[in-house]
Amino acid sequence: xxxxxxxxxxLVKPSETLSLTCTVSGGSVSxxxxxxxxxxxxxxxxxxWIGYIYYSxxxxxxxxxxxxxxxxxxxxxxxxxxxxxxxTAADTAVYYCASGGSTGYDNYHMDVWGKGTTVTVSS
Amino acid sequence: DIxxxxxxxxxxxxxxxxxxISCTSSQSILYSSNNKNYLAWYQQKPGQPPKLLIYWASxxxxxxPDRFSGSGSGAVFTLTISSLQAEDVAVYxxxxxxxxxxxxxxxxxLEIK
Numbered sequence: 001x002x003x004x005x006x007x008x009x010x011l012v013k014p015s016e017t018l019s020l021t022c023t024v025s026g027g028s029v030s031x032x033x034x035x036x037x038x039x040x041x042x043x044x045x046x047x048x049w050i051g052y053i054y055y056s057x058x059x060x061x062x063x064x065x066x067x068x069x070x071x072x073x074x075x076x077x078x079x080x081x082x083x084x085x086x087x088t089a090a091d092t093a094v095y096y097c098a099s100g101g102s103t104g105y106d107n108y109h110m111d112v113w114g115k116g117t118t119v120t121v122s123s
Numbered sequence: 124d125i126x127x128x129x130x131x132x133x134x135x136x137x138x139x140x141x142x143x144i145s146c147t148s149s150q151s152i153l154y155s156s157n158n159k160n161y162l163a164w165y166q167q168k169p170g171q172p173p174k175l176l177i178y179w180a181s182x183x184x185x186x187x188p189d190r191f192s193g194s195g196s197g198a199v200f201t202l203t204i205s206s207l208q209a210e211d212v213a214v215y216x217x218x219x220x221x222x223x224x225x226x227x228x229x230x231x232x233l234e235i236k
Contacts, residue, residue, distance in 0.1 A: 037225075047165075047173065047216055049225040060223050063124070096172055100220070107220055109163040109178035116172050 002027035002034070004097045004114035012091075012121050018084040022097030022114060029078050030055045035102040036080045037110055038071060040093040048093075053080055054102070087121045094118050125149050125219050129228035135236040142204040144231045146217035151197045154221065161221035164193055164202045167230075168213045176215075177202065209235065 008020035022036070029036060038050040051061035053071040061069050065084065073080045084091060094116040101108040126149040136142040152161045160180035165173035175184045177193035180200055190205045204211055212235060217228040 046230045047218070047227040049218075049227070062224055098172075107223075109175060109220060110218075111175045111178070111184065113172040113174075 002099055002112045004099060004112055006095060006097050006114045006117040008095075008117060008119070010118055010120060012087055012119060013123050014088055014121055015086055018082070018087050018091060018119055018121070020082045020095055020097075020117060020119070021079050022081070024078045024080070024099075027099075028075075029073055029080055030075045032104055033101060034099050035107050036071075036073065037098045037100065038082045039096045039098055039110075040091075041096070041116075042090075042093045050082065050084075052107070054104070089121050092119065092121045124224045125152065125222045125226055127217055127219055127226050127228040129215075129217060129231050131231060132229065133232040133234065135234045136204075136207045137236045138209065139206050140236075142207050142211070142233055144202045144215055144217075144233070146195075146200045146202070146228050148198045148200075148219055148221075152219045152221035153197050160196055160200070161219055162193075162195075162200055163218045163220065164191075165216045165218065166211075166213045167216065173216060204233075207233075207235070 003025045005023045012018045035052045037052040051071045053059040059071045068085045070083045096116045098110040098113040100110040128147045130145045162180040164177040167173045181193045192203050194201050214230045214232050
């Protein structure tokens with residue numbers, strides 16, 4: 001059973017870049033049978049999908065973030081990562097990584113989630 | 124983007140009674156080639172990540188109690204809890220994975236009356 005664990009700084013200054021990593025255990029980020037997502041949840045609010053990546057490095061992003069976001073995969077470390085640039089207080093949120101099954105051209109529901117990590121944007 | 128709208132925003136139901144949450148998508152999320160609705164339901168308790176309950180609109184995830192059921196097709200969907208238990212207090216979200224800009228409903232907070 002795949003397990004996911006987010007890690008990264010809990011505090012980021014405005015205008016800087018938020019960087020988070022999701023470590024995959026019990027499975028391989030190199031598997032073509034999965035896709036790997038980032039989702040966030042501002043305090044007291046709902047869920048917002050940020051983007052996903054395949055093992056090949058091909059990624060797809062929420063247009064709301066497209067100019068600021070990069071998701072990458074590191075198969076040697078069995079990890080995938082999120083970078084969000086030019087952050088503001090509005091980017092303060094719990095950030096989750098999640099995985100779902102994929103055929104490579106058809107993605108399924110996200111069935112495994114990490115516990116989440118809180119990121120605060122403040123000077 | 125496909126907009127997902129849930130109703131109600133909050134709901135209070137007595138223990139043992141039925142709870143029903145609706146979710147409407149701004150366009151059909153039924154894929155004609157495989158006749159599947161690309162809709163999932165999640166349960167989120169305070170301080171926890173979302174937990175998958177239902178996928179393909181009506182398939183219960185392994186380990187989810189059978190009092191949870193999903194129904195609907197096209198653009199109108201329902202999550203039903205047949206007999207509310209205390210541990211079902213949570214926020215429930217629907218999510219479409221039909222369009223690659225995945226979107227969630229705003230959430231429905233379920234409480235005990």
